[in-house]
Amino acid sequence: MSVTFSKGHDLQQRADKITRSRSADKSGLPPGSLIHIGEKHAAERSISVIQYSTDKLIRHDIRAIGELRQLQNKALITWVNVDGLNDTSVIEEIGQELNIHPLVLEDILSTHQRPKLEEYEDYLYLVAKGISLDRQQHFHLQYEQISILLLANYVVTFKEKADDTFKPIYAHLQNGKARLRQFGSDYLAYVILDTIVDEYFVVEDSLDEIIDSLEDDLLLDANTRILRDIQQLRRELITMKRSISPLRDLLAIIQRTDTVLLQEKTLRYYGDVYDHVLRVTDSLDSYRERIAALQDIYLSSISNKMNETMKILTIFASIFIPLTFITGIYGMNFEYMPELKWRWSYPLLWVLFICISIALLIVFKRKKWL
Numbered sequence: 335m336s337v338t339f340s341k342g343h344d345l346q347q348r349a350d351k352i353t354r355s356r357s358a359d360k361s362g363l364p365p366g367s368l369i370h371i372g373e374k375h376a377a378e379r380s381i382s383v384i385q386y387s388t389d390k391l392i393r394h395d396i397r398a399i400g401e402l403r404q405l406q407n408k409a410l411i412t413w414v415n416v417d418g419l420n421d422t423s424v425i426e427e428i429g430q431e432l433n434i435h436p437l438v439l440e441d442i443l444s445t446h447q448r449p450k451l452e453e454y455e456d457y458l459y460l461v462a463k464g465i466s467l468d469r470q471q472h473f474h475l476q477y478e479q480i481s482i483l484l485l486a487n488y489v490v491t492f493k494e495k496a497d498d499t500f501k502p503i504y505a506h507l508q509n510g511k512a513r514l515r516q517f518g519s520d521y522l523a524y525v526i527l528d529t530i531v532d533e534y535f536v537v538e539d540s541l542d543e544i545i546d547s548l549e550d551d552l553l554l555d556a557n558t559r560i561l562r563d564i565q566q567l568r569r570e571l572i573t574m575k576r577s578i579s580p581l582r583d584l585l586a587i588i589q590r591t592d593t594v595l596l597q598e599k600t601l602r603y604y605g606d607v608y609d610h611v612l613r614v615t616d617s618l619d620s621y622r623e624r625i626a627a628l629q630d631i632y633l634s635s636i637s638n639k640m641n642e643t644m645k646i647l648t649i650f651a652s653i654f655i656p657l658t659f660i661t662g663i664y665g666m667n668f669e670y671m672p673e674l675k676w677r678w679s680y681p682l683l684w685v686l687f688i689c690i691s692i693a694l695l696i697v698f699k700r701k702k703w704l
Contacts, residue, residue: 372445379418399427556635
């Protein structure tokens with residue numbers, strides 16, 4: 335299996351640079367100004383509302399936040415999911431409807447946030463990074479900021495684009511006897527985090543296969559393409575580690591936080607997600623060590639190739655040294671050199687050259703230099 339990185343990786347690198355440069359658009363604006371910072375996706379914004387209890391499951395697709403008022407029902411758990419952050423007015427309306435702090439709304443629209451947890455009086459604000467593998471390209475990772483607002487009987491999620499990240503949760507909700515239908519909004523927030531972390535394991539498995547393939551290719555033929563793939567993979571690992579490691583601190587804080595929004599029985603499930611994140615970060619550390627080992631193997635292979643080349647050149651030089659010595663002697667312009675007058679001196683000299691060369695080759699062969 336041969337692994338190659340396509341130009342999509344370079345395009346992603348450029349997109350990241352563009353995202354960071356757009357942060358300058360907020361320069362000079364007061365705190366809480368709502369400006370979308372990040373990559374603008376072509377898909378239209380969509381808002382879905384799922385309300386459920388042990389015996390009821392309702393799904394609505396709404397176009398305006400004002401419709402939420404008509405759907406309010408304290409007997410049901412309400413999950414509002416917003417796909418697409420280009421329309422800042424939607425985020426502003428949600429903030430007004432649920433009384434969300436303007437700085438939180440600003441962070442939702444700034445998609446370069448690190449995973450974090452912020453605790454407020456009536457709600458919790460969580461940020462996680464969704465990481466998925468682009469199946470159409472060779473190991474091209476896609477990063478997405480997922481923001482979560484956890485309120486009493488209410489969960490609001492914000493995603494940069496529409497995708498299948500939450501599809502397993504939708505399928506899980508179809509089961510009326512599922513634990514998700516029995517527990518509150520804090521359990522729904524746990525399921526969302528757990529779904530995000532589960533995707534990390536999918537990426538991790540692909541990483542393992544790609545590194546194994548790189549090791550095999552490297553042992554067969556160490557070339558500049560493989561070195562380029564190793565460097566790109568190393569950069570992906572660094573970015574992935576930077577996106578996942580803060581999530582470990584977030585989950586640790588959740589287990590220590592004292593808030594009525596998180597029930598004691600649900601905190602145990604957050605501890606399970608914490609263990610999963612530890613496993614992923616440990617695996618990333620081991621992958622970075624393997625990548626470092628691959629770089630060492632590449633340098634050793636190049637060094638060995640150079641040594642082999644130098645050995646061949648040295649053998650040829652060793653063969654020609656005595657021949658050059660003899661040629662130099664008879665190339666001197668002395669008047670009395672009786673061998674020059676012999677009839678068979680020239681053929682004999684060639685025989686001598688050939689015998690010396692063969693003798694040296696035999697010696698080198700016995701010493702296993704050839």
